[in-house]
Amino acid sequence: MIDLDKETPENNFNEFIDPSLRKIHPRISPITAAFIGLFGGFFLYQVIGGFLTLAIFGFDLKNSSVQGLRLMTMAGQILFILLPALVFSKWFYEDVSEIIRFRFPRWEEILLFTLGIVILTPLLQYYLSIQTFFIDKWANTFQFVHNIKNALDKLNDLMDKSYGNLLSVHSVFSGIVVVIVVSIIPALCEEVMFRGFIQRSFEFRLKPIWAALITAIFFGVYHFNPYGLLPLIMLGFYFGYAAYMSKSIFVPMSLHFFNNFTAVIFYFIFGEDDVLNSSINKNFDLNSSLLILITLIILFGVVIYLINKYYAKAKSN
Numbered sequence: 001m002i003d004l005d006k007e008t009p010e011n012n013f014n015e016f017i018d019p020s021l022r023k024i025h026p027r028i029s030p031i032t033a034a035f036i037g038l039f040g041g042f043f044l045y046q047v048i049g050g051f052l053t054l055a056i057f058g059f060d061l062k063n064s065s066v067q068g069l070r071l072m073t074m075a076g077q078i079l080f081i082l083l084p085a086l087v088f089s090k091w092f093y094e095d096v097s098e099i100i101r102f103r104f105p106r107w108e109e110i111l112l113f114t115l116g117i118v119i120l121t122p123l124l125q126y127y128l129s130i131q132t133f134f135i136d137k138w139a140n141t142f143q144f145v146h147n148i149k150n151a152l153d154k155l156n157d158l159m160d161k162s163y164g165n166l167l168s169v170h171s172v173f174s175g176i177v178v179v180i181v182v183s184i185i186p187a188l189c190e191e192v193m194f195r196g197f198i199q200r201s202f203e204f205r206l207k208p209i210w211a212a213l214i215t216a217i218f219f220g221v222y223h224f225n226p227y228g229l230l231p232l233i234m235l236g237f238y239f240g241y242a243a244y245m246s247k248s249i250f251v252p253m254s255l256h257f258f259n260n261f262t263a264v265i266f267y268f269i270f271g272e273d274d275v276l277n278s279s280i281n282k283n284f285d286l287n288s289s290l291l292i293l294i295t296l297i298i299l300f301g302v303v304i305y306l307i308n309k310y311y312a313k314a315k316s317n
Helices: 030-057 066-093 096-100 107-141 143-167 172-203 208-222 229-246 250-270 286-316
Strands: none
Touching (some): 030 172, 066 096, 096 172, 143 172, 172 208, 172 250, 229 250, 229 286
16 A cells, blocks of 8 residues: 655655656655645635636626636636646646656657547447436436436536536637637646646656546546536546656647537537537437447557557657
């Protein structure tokens, strides 16, 4: 068992620690640093950012300026997520570039990981449909599940309305702003904080798989999406895997952007009911959905195999 609070003496790293971390001497426990990033970022963005939003726009956010809220969201991500991640990296580790993994990847790396996200995105959508089917079925059978579902539905509806207001466009300019606010800024800010500072901090003391998984769990919880929690964790875990394997923050950034940009484009094309609505589709068929899900899982496994083979070959060379 790993003692998370115990400091590792200089040059006495466990065998699973990335050799590039050996030259870095943390000023505090990396685990403590990771949780400072998690709770500090959460407090700054959700609490301080929320307070400033209410102070500027008031409680009637529904009738507030949509463009103003978008700009506020963008400013909040930059000031309360990106900036703290960079400042924490400098304060606690000094070598910001090594902690955040500022390395430009090869085009083959981007291509392989993008192929993975192209398969993973519909995979998670089918998982969500199957999950919704069983939740609805259990809610009709068990009263306590029904009560929990009602509570989650209220939170989910609130989130859907917030995203609906944020994504609604009436011109080309507002569409460009939505892409920047929803796709570009979160990909930049959240990846620098989560896959950069936080995951990298965990990697000082934990095996890479645990560092990526723990970071992914917090990443999922951070988004306050009750029904999408597991898909968000799976998505975050893939981002973490990409960051570790490629040694580049720009790979998970590109994957995060691709995922969010795809959702925005689907919203523009199909509208709110098809993209944000979490209810089960009338034409849903469990057997065919399970078959497609299994097929996508196999294909995704093949991509992971190819990625591992690519880096094993690169390492041997």
